[in-house]
Amino acid sequence: MSKKDDKKTPSFENAMERLETLVDEMESGDLSLDKMIAHFEEGSGLVELCAKKLEEVEQKIETLVKKDGKMSTEPFDQEDKDPEA
DSSP states (O other), X not given: OOXXXXXXXXXXXXXXXXXXXXXXXXXXXOSOHHHHHHHHHHHXXXXXXXXXXXXXHHHHOEEEEEETTEEEEEEOOGGGSOTTO
């Protein structure tokens, strides 16, 4: 196993911070084509990681609902919410 495989998966916050750094460096115009491609590849992986983590969190979000005097939980469903209500 390589050292890269031994590294822990970055947190969402760390991944977002790294993405911001990559974008800033890419937008600077100071990178060679090879560095630009490497940044793009790394950024694509981080975007995928962040999207996956957001999806996992979305599935865990629950709304508290009071039923028969007891608090219970129900899965959060954005489609049921009226954004203009």
